[in-house]
Amino acid sequence: MTNNRLRLPPLNALKAFHAAVRHDSIRAAADELLVTPQAVSQQLKLLEDTLQVELFTRKGRAIEKTEAAIVLARFVDAGFEELAEGVRRVTKRKYKNRITLNVSPYFATRYLLPRINHFRENMPDSDLRMTTMVDTPDFARDDIDLAVQWGYNEWKSLDAVLLLKDHKVITCTPEIGAKIKTPRDLLNFTLLHPLLQNSMWSDALAFLGLGDQAISSEIAFHDAATMRRATLSSMGIGLVSRMDALNDIRAGDLVAPLGLDVLNDLPPDNVPGFYLVLPRGHRRVGSISKLCDWITSENWAEVPT
Template sequence: MPDRLPPLTALRAFDSAARHMSFAKAAEELHVTPAALSFQIKSLEQHLGAPLFLRLNRAVALTEAGKTLAPGASDGFQALTAAWRATKRLQDHTALTVTAGPAMTAKWLAPRLYDFARAHPDIELRLAASLRMVDLERDAVDVAIRFGYGADDGLYSVPVRKEWMTPVMTPELAQKYPTPESLKQAPLIFDDSIAFLSPPCDWPTWFRAVGIDHSPSRGAHFSNADHAVDAAATGAGVALGRRPMIIKDLLEGRLVAPFKVAIETRARFRFVCLPGAETRPQIAAFRDWFLAEIEKTAHISDQFEIIPVEDIPQA
């Protein structure tokens, strides 16, 4: 005889009580009375034919049966909640939640959001700046802008232009350090957020690209790329700036890139969403806008000799 599942409300009551180890807290979470919650759990125990909780004086504990059921009940309700949330999102053609790293959000996305909002007034865009690798099936996120070497298996993924970096500084510092050789005496700024890249895209690599044997490590170190670029814009030093983080400052004159040699990594930003979701109107609109905005500044790359790091001799 096939197993017949107990009522969903009883399982929900058990899941909440097992997570809180408290009937009172579970009742509060589910907005029912403690008596009603206790009734649901008793009905579940009757359905099973065995107790799920040990009722102690001022607490409860799971029985062996309860410990067996709890993980599956928790996973089941999480999966059901995620599926329901994703299904509801399919019916919403106005809200769009996008996640990107803090640096990409601050230096590239945020300054351009007015243009997107003006072009798409019917879309309510929400940005979540985070380095956490979200689960697009479980988390309430529609689009992720990711950076790295990832294959994005099982997802719709559009890679954008290759990432390159070059020294940037204020116009005043550019007069003080007019040659690559002079940078050996300059205060250098380090972006530690790209330390994971392999081969490295760092100061020693850039110096080797211009034929200088110099491996600096001392200077101001920042864990976020936008902080490194902002420090350079104040005149604090010379940063090895990444293309999307420096474009706006270059165009507006806060920073200059006097040495027309850039080093390029295979790592890229990618536009990522669930397969099939790319056809939803608000996601398609954001993708098309995102790719078009990148192309608007593509001509900046033509000013540089861009050398792949794989072609640069390693130390």
Template sequence: MQLPIKAILVFHAAARAGSIARAAEELSVTPSAVSQQIQVLEVQLGVALLTKAGRGIALTEAGERYFSMISGQMESIEQATATLRGFRSVTTLTVRATPTLSNKWLLPRLGHFLDRHPDLELRLDGTNEPTDFNQELVDIELRHGDGRWPGLYVESIAEEQFYPVCSPDYAAANSLRPEEVLGHRLIHSVKSQAQWNSWFPLAGVTPEERWPRVLFDRSHMAIDAAVRGMGIALESTLMMDEELQRGRLICPVISPPEVRISTQWIVCPRDHLRQKKVRLFLEWLRTERDIWQAAYPSGAIPR
């Protein structure tokens, strides 16, 4: 029996992409051509490899086993082909992340990842819009939210601590009682999961109906406003890590209540976890997360 090389290549691309449409785009063919080649392979093998799952596809049990068996060989073929062409293979990893996480936490660390994996070309897409993995060529997303997205692989990046912070030129560390915060302009990040109106009851404070405030729709803007001495912000140690480490932000409140929330999540179709480039990125991300967490043990207040 002649080995259906073309059909195997098309199946591998579709299984790796988790989508007929994405595989078609990658291979520069029509979606119907991809479906036809997969049907050819299924007839040859005598088993169903793919099944519909909503607007996308999913591997059957036989498809899972077959994809697992051929993936290593396919990567070897790709590397060998690139070598004989006389150039180093370049693989693009597309990561989508919120603007604040991209600017404040990922960017200062990304150089370590790129230095370790020079064969990877990284594209960082900074947006709050959630990814439609059936339509968009995104490998992995770092998403803000509550972690409830059925049908996707979801993992918390870290449990963050939220504290009042300001520039040391605005107020000294450990200089204000919680109720005295109300006498200052409060900086709000309107999309944050930790808000001043929830913090006050935890601090045993009953605020007036209104207090001086300024509002931003991005946490990185609220953090920068606090650094510039515009007031006191309620922000996450994850997002303001660099400012805390450099002493540009401090906690001015005596014994503030501890607020711990997971707001940032690793999100992708489970199929993507088979991709080597995704696994490498997640291994690096978890290592960086562990290093970061060691600097903020439970109850530690940034001073």
């Protein structure tokens, strides 16, 4: 009988590959693994012989990943992450019911905290730890189980589920708003970005027919809350989340000079949102899976009373 069972490479060879890919250097991989560069090279050669695939091209002391290495690296990285998570779960009893959730600061204050009692009712025995970071965490390094992140569903290597679209409203103080009659008038003022790197203003201006026009002045902030305060302080024109914009407009602090709905028909790919994001393997842990079920079952568009 023919044995069709896949022959897996030795663990040491995979560890050497994992380190070499991350550092793009055999010497740096050797330093991390506390072995000699020759030992790393031997393990990489063993891996290539086992798989019958060329993973690197050698150029003197430098190495360059092949397409096969790029593909394999994604799965090896996920495998080591799952292995580390499994070891942590079964060897550290204090982690048995602990769940560490990272949440976008805006989502935490506006949506999650008002509903925290719902979570407690559904999972009374869980030890929930919550952190807030704007950037997507390194799940292995930061010891994060799952996250709610703001973005455009760019997490291709992770499991991502859309929870809520974050529609923006072009807003400014009434004094600035009185000088804006057409979309082109926006270009006369400072445009305030809610994040250091994003495409929201360029997408909005292109949608309004101004994609080829030069912007006179821009300021980027680290988070949406700071940008909103800058908008309220007449520093420029902001892209404010709809819930906040409505509250500020009702209070008379801001106006929507081009209308509340001017960006409603933006292409869906240009509208950011809040996503539940986690490594696929984390869903296999019962408590994390249950928390995921609760998060995805909530109607986040409904404002808690």
